[in-house]
Amino acid sequence: MESIVLKRTGQKMPLVGFGLWKVTKSSCADTVYNAIKAGYRLLDGAGDYGNEKEAGEGVKRAIKDGLVKREDLFITSKANNDLWNTFHAHDHVKALAKKQLNDWGLDHFDLYLIHFPIALQYVDPNHRYPPEWWGDDGKVHLQNTPMQETWRAMEELVDEGLAKNIGLSNCAGSLLLDVLNYARIRPQVLQVEIHPYLTQEPFIELARILEIPVTGYSSFGPQSYVELGASKDAGSLLQSGLIGGIGAKHGRSPAQVLLRWATQRGIAVVPKSNSHDRLVQNLKCTDFDLTQQEMDQISSLNQNLRLNNPADIDPRLGIFA
Numbered sequence: 001m002e003s004i005v006l007k008r009t010g011q012k013m014p015l016v017g018f019g020l021w022k023v024t025k026s027s028c029a030d031t032v033y034n035a036i037k038a039g040y041r042l043l044d045g046a047g048d049y050g051n052e053k054e055a056g057e058g059v060k061r062a063i064k065d066g067l068v069k070r071e072d073l074f075i076t077s078k079a080n081n082d083l084w085n086t087f088h089a090h091d092h093v094k095a096l097a098k099k100q101l102n103d104w105g106l107d108h109f110d111l112y113l114i115h116f117p118i119a120l121q122y123v124d125p126n127h128r129y130p131p132e133w134w135g136d137d138g139k140v141h142l143q144n145t146p147m148q149e150t151w152r153a154m155e156e157l158v159d160e161g162l163a164k165n166i167g168l169s170n171c172a173g174s175l176l177l178d179v180l181n182y183a184r185i186r187p188q189v190l191q192v193e194i195h196p197y198l199t200q201e202p203f204i205e206l207a208r209i210l211e212i213p214v215t216g217y218s219s220f221g222p223q224s225y226v227e228l229g230a231s232k233d234a235g236s237l238l239q240s241g242l243i244g245g246i247g248a249k250h251g252r253s254p255a256q257v258l259l260r261w262a263t264q265r266g267i268a269v270v271p272k273s274n275s276h277d278r279l280v281q282n283l284k285c286t287d288f289d290l291t292q293q294e295m296d297q298i299s300s301l302n303q304n305l306r307l308n309n310p311a312d313i314d315p316r317l318g319i320f321a
């Protein structure tokens with residue numbers, strides 16, 4: 001299994017992991033168990049996905065059956081729902097991380113990310129969990145919590161052994177540079193949306209210079225957003241003639257080509273599938289190489305089309321503006 005070595009801890013993060021967003025809750029434990037059986041070693045979860053307990057059951061069963069040991073797995077969660085936005089205030093960070101670890105049945109995460117750099121008013125988990133974006137009145141309630149405060153709390157999670165590595169998700173260069181000004185523990189991984197309609201070259205180049213590994217999410221572009229009615233009318237990448245043609249030349253599916261376009265540049269991926277055949281197929285995406293011309297052709301599909309943008313929920317959440 002190809003992996004990326006994380007600088008501070010020397011831990012190996014697999015280049016291909018399994019994404020848990022919208023993995024059906026009722027079958028999540030079995031899906032995770034079977035994903036591990038198929039060879040996945042990285043699981044990418046989040047409190048917001050509402051299935052951490054079930055994912056943890058799958059992990060527990062896989063360990064009990066001797067498929068893997070805990071140390072063979074790399075488990076990512078997102079602060080709050082990954083430090084979901086409502087938990088940014090310092091005191092809430094640790095409580096949330098502990099709750100999420102308890103849901104998974106783990107004593108540490110291998111990677112804990114700030115899901116979105118947005119602070120929302122705190123919601124007690126007993127009142128509503130995951131808290132999601134909206135208050136009881138259906139409105140978004142912002143809170144004034146500086147990122148420096150949240151990052152300090154994230155660093156304390158590392159100090160206490162609750163997280164081996166910490167990082168940022170959905171960040172732009174300006175935020176990353178700011179965090180680096182005060183970080184005692186630098187972000188170890190950045191997780192952002194990357195696919196051929198949103199190629200993000202400047203961000204990837206900045207991360208390369210700063211020597212911080214990047215995970216790209218939503219590798220299949222609009223596909224994940226169709227079921228949410230949020231695909232912004234973008235044409236399917238999985239049905240694109242260009243991607244299909246390149247796949248045919250290599251005897252690979254369009255999904256494998258899209259994943260290889262990322263992994264060949266050292267960008268980690270975390271494809272999600274509720275289908276066992278498709279998740280097996282997705283894991284086999286690093287044993288062939290695209291030509292430079294094919295890589296460039298795929299990159300030329302870029303439209304700077306961001307599918308996961310909180311500003312679509314509320315314009316005050318314009319973190320990418």
Ligand SMILES: NC(=O)c1ccc[n+]([C@@H]2O[C@H](COP(=O)([O-])OP(=O)(O)OC[C@H]3O[C@@H](n4cnc5c(N)ncnc54)[C@H](OP(=O)(O)O)[C@@H]3O)[C@@H](O)[C@H]2O)c1
Pocket residue numbers: 018019020021022044045115169170191192216217218219220221223224238253255256270271272273274275278279281282308
């Ligand atoms: N940090 C963040 O804010 C953030 C945001 C979004 C996602 N993520 C992470 O990234 C992961 C992946 O992103 P994503 O879930 O948005 O989408 P994705 O992996 O790009 O795409 C998933 C969609 O593609 C389909 N699919 C999967 N494999 C396929 C294949 N081989 N052939 C054809 N269709 C296939 C799936 O349907 P089936 O399930 O029916 O196969 C599903 O509709 C998430 O699960 C999550 O862990 C993080």
